[in-house]
Amino acid sequence: MGEPLKVGVVGTGTISRTYFEHLAKLPGTEVVAAADLDISRAKAAGEKYGVRAMTPDELYADEEVEAILNLTIPAAHASVTLAALGAGKHVYGEKPLAVTRQEARPLLDAAAQAGLRIGCAPDTVLGTGTQTARALLDRGEIGQPIAATAFFVSPGPEPWHPDPEFYYKPGGGPLLDMGPYYLSALINLLGPIARVTGRVGRARQERTVGSGPKEGTTFTVEVDTHVTGVLEHESGVLTSIVTSFDVWGAKLPRIEVYGSEGSLSVPDPNTFAGDVEVFKPGSHEWSVAQVAGGYADSGRGYGLADMARAIRDGGRHRASGELAYHVLDVMESLLESGTRGGAPVEVESTVERPAAVPEGATPDVA
Structure with a gap:
């Protein structure tokens, strides 16, 4: 080695x-x-x-x-x-x-x-959750993917974070904070994104710190706190996405993919593992799929270990700068569309879909 x-x-x-x-x-x-x-x-x-x-x-x-x-x-x-x-x-x-x-x-x-x-980062997409979902998609478990949904909604970090103001300054907001997890997973599952259409809003102009030494103090919201839109993948799949700091409670999936022969429920992309569920025609309930890919028992740092292997072997690493740039490009394009009243925006960058992580793989082996 x-x-x-x-x-x-x-x-x-x-x-x-x-x-x-x-x-x-x-x-x-x-x-x-x-x-x-x-x-x-x-x-x-x-x-x-x-x-x-x-x-x-x-x-x-x-x-x-x-x-x-x-x-x-x-x-x-x-x-x-x-x-x-x-x-x-x-x-x-x-x-x-x-x-x-x-x-x-x-x-x-x-x-x-x-x-x-x-x-x-994120390298959460290299764990068994997202990678099992990818393996099922790649082997045609739900037929041809047609559409997907992605939801991250919360009331924002200020109820628990002692110093949350930076989340509401330029560079913050729900999309830039949590979007990298969701978009990295979607690109791994469905490929790069060519065009976006977005709308943006904010429920409040001020927020109040809910804990810690600054509890009770208010601060100004400088970014949009609800971002929604449609992502058009190069493959033709349409993903509806919502990221929000304006929702107190919701019963929504994290990511679902809808195909010609069934549906796929993907676990939280901010975690490395979790159950992948499948719904097929003729069935009346979701079933949990067996693990079919990803680094088992993984955690933060696996993306770096994967890069170390690629440096040694001369191959590609999966959590790459090119992928991170495409994710950033998609997020900025979505916000641009929102500020322009929902006008479609072409995403200038693209990226090669990262290689899948086979079941039983370790980061020192491609």
């Missing part, structure tokens, strides 16, 4: 814990260093996980580190990735790839010019 890919983590906040824990168990990767603008946090992570602690600039210059795991806040994703690429490092990051297409495109160009890899 060869030597594992030596990884340095930039950003040691809450999300880093699950990456440290999963990557320690995965073949093909070895976390060797941690960095943060707050060096005390980097040192705490270093002590807890047995890695060297340093500043981000020191990490970029470190000769042992081959790849950077970018776990900074979204506003810093582009600058950190560009710095890492400039230092000759591969990069895997949390979603989104960048806040805008204008920030994201130069990252892909820089990586291509340097012969480096970019990967990006």
Whole structure:
């Protein structure tokens, strides 16, 4: 198998814990260093996980580190990735790839010019939930896919989040926050998206913090909090999508796909596993399908391990920067359509549908 890919983590906040824990168990990767603008946090992570602690600039210059795991806040994703690429490092990051297409495109160009890899979350789509659904679709379990639905609805994060204001500033909102999970799953299942039509709205101009030291304080909503529309896949499938921070309760599926010979219910794309259910003509109830694909018992970091395998073998990695860029392009196009009264918008980018993850696969084997 060869030597594992030596990884340095930039950003040691809450999300880093699950990456440290999963990557320690995965073949093909070895976390060797941690960095943060707050060096005390980097040192705490270093002590807890047995890695060297340093500043981000020191990490970029470190000769042992081959790849950077970018776990900074979204506003810093582009600058950190560009710095890492400039230092000759591969990069895997949390979603989104960048806040805008204008920030994201130069990252892909820089990586291509340097012969480096970019990967990006979510890698939830590599688990048994989405991948089992994909295997069923690919073998024709529900015939020819015709349409799909995708729903993420909630009242917003402020009832539980102690500092939720950033969710309601530019770069936030339900689509940009949760859309990457749903769109990454839909593209894995049904292929890239060619055209979108959207409408947008917001229920309230102010929100109130519901917990923590800021409880009871209000703040201004600067983005649309209900986004709905139609996604036209290159395959001809039409997906109806709703993402909302304006819904207190609903009985809705996460993702369903409707075919000429049945229907398929896909589990929450923000999780790695879950039951896939099938409804066929002549049946009066949904049945749970057997696992038919995906990395078993997976978690955050599997996308990076998959990229490490691709770097070693020269193949393609599944949670790619190109996929993340297409997802970002689709989201921005949907918002543009909404602000233009629902006028259709052509999605400029496309992407090759990622390779399926076979049942029983491990990230060190394609």
